[in-house]
Amino acid sequence: MSRRSLIATLTAGAGAVAVGATPAQARENAQEPEASRAPLRADGHTTRLVLLGTAGGPPWWPNSNREGISSALVVGDRYYVIDAGDGVGRQLRKARLGSWQNDLGGPLDKLAGVFLTHLHSDHIVDLNNLLTEGLSNGIPRADLPIPLIGPGNRGALPPLFGPDPTPPVVAPENPTPGTREMWEAMVRAYATDFNDRARDSRKPVPDQFVDARDIVLPSWATDDPNGAPAPDMAPVPVYEDDHIRVTGTLVDHAPVFPALAYRFDTEDGSVVFSGDTAPCDNLVRLARDADVLVHEVIDRTWPESMFPEPRTPAQEASLHHLLNAHTTVEDVGPVAERAGVRTLVLSHLVPGNRPDSVWREARHGFSGRLLIGHDLDEVGIGERRR
Numbered sequence: 001m002s003r004r005s006l007i008a009t010l011t012a013g014a015g016a017v018a019v020g021a022t023p024a025q026a027r028e029n030a031q032e033p034e035a036s037r038a039p040l041r042a043d044g045h046t047t048r049l050v051l052l053g054t055a056g057g058p059p060w061w062p063n064s065n066r067e068g069i070s071s072a073l074v075v076g077d078r079y080y081v082i083d084a085g086d087g088v089g090r091q092l093r094k095a096r097l098g099s100w101q102n103d104l105g106g107p108l109d110k111l112a113g114v115f116l117t118h119l120h121s122d123h124i125v126d127l128n129n130l131l132t133e134g135l136s137n138g139i140p141r142a143d144l145p146i147p148l149i150g151p152g153n154r155g156a157l158p159p160l161f162g163p164d165p166t167p168p169v170v171a172p173e174n175p176t177p178g179t180r181e182m183w184e185a186m187v188r189a190y191a192t193d194f195n196d197r198a199r200d201s202r203k204p205v206p207d208q209f210v211d212a213r214d215i216v217l218p219s220w221a222t223d224d225p226n227g228a229p230a231p232d233m234a235p236v237p238v239y240e241d242d243h244i245r246v247t248g249t250l251v252d253h254a255p256v257f258p259a260l261a262y263r264f265d266t267e268d269g270s271v272v273f274s275g276d277t278a279p280c281d282n283l284v285r286l287a288r289d290a291d292v293l294v295h296e297v298i299d300r301t302w303p304e305s306m307f308p309e310p311r312t313p314a315q316e317a318s319l320h321h322l323l324n325a326h327t328t329v330e331d332v333g334p335v336a337e338r339a340g341v342r343t344l345v346l347s348h349l350v351p352g353n354r355p356d357s358v359w360r361e362a363r364h365g366f367s368g369r370l371l372i373g374h375d376l377d378e379v380g381i382g383e384r385r386r
């Protein structure tokens with residue numbers, strides 16, 4: 001592969017024009033293989049966070065045990081899924097959620113909602129898996145439909161980054177669908193299967209088991225999708241049932257827009273999910289005094305190694321374009337400190353194959369408890385109840 005080869009959508013972040021690392025560099029960058037340890041448990045807690053997958057970015061990271069980004073919040077007898085990255089279905093079983101031991105009746109029998117932070121593929125790629133194969137893994141249930149909640153239509157194409165030529169537009173009739181339209185498109189794509197299951201096995205049809213909704217944001221906040229950074233805003237209500245109250249805010253993951261962070265308030269405490277973002281005042285406001293902040297993080301030596309010094313102005317621009325959409329190991333601790341959260345959980349690790357020693361540096365500037373997230377880790381919220 002030529003050193004000057006183009007890597008499109010380099011990571012979870014901004015699509016960037018990059019100089020590719022050679023295979024030898026990539027091996028060097030991977031350093032020691034990522035260590036695995038037994039997942040942390042939170043037995044006895046009726047409310048608990050479960051990290052289903054902790055890798056960020058579309059790459060299938062070599063030397064990594066991490067599945068794609070996805071988390072669950074268990075509240076009493078039910079759970080909510082936040083993002084649906086690669087592997088979420090199998091991880092739900094491994095996390096022993098719902099009726100996980102049943103061949104057919106679980107684990108989705110206790111799934112009470114799906115929340116998407118933004119529509120990058122690493123956050124949604126297994127949404128179709130969850131909600132199509134889900135028909136044989138616990139859906140249908142008594143209290144259908146399941147809310148599927150996420151950002152609305154972007155409203156405009158992102159600006160072109162880097163030099164011409166301008167790429168062709170995909171689906172020009174609606175090039176930036178939001179959550180509801182994306183789900184409707186998935187339903188059409190899987191219509192053969194859905195119709196077969198409905199007519200042959202009497203399974204419910206999508207409208208009966210999914211209620212897809214776009215989050216409504218103030219119009220002044222969404223008027224200019226290309227006006228990064230996201231405007232300052234107070235958190236807005238997103239969803240409420242008798243177990244949780246969810247609020248959300250815009251975060252800085254340009255050019256992705258809207259990109260959201262969510263806060264879940266429960267009887268036992270609060271958990272905030274950053275989604276993908278650079279350090280962001282909106283997030284600090286949303287996470288104020290939360291029990292747990294699940295935050296994304298990037299090891300900046302990884303993109304830096306793809307643009308080794310000396311850098312041309314174009315390479316420097318590409319590097320910053322990427323870093324400006326994420327939060328570095330050095331910056332994540334101070335974000336958590338400003339918010340006053342008690343526990344900072346690192347997830348959505350980019351790259352997904354660094355040893356814990358790299359991520360442990362995030363303790364600098366944070367006086368609370370730091371947890372370097374691994375797949376299937378559990379974190380209890382509030383008191384042990386049983």
Ligand SMILES: [Zn+2]
Pocket residue numbers: 012013056057069120122123276348
């Ligand atoms: Zn991501």
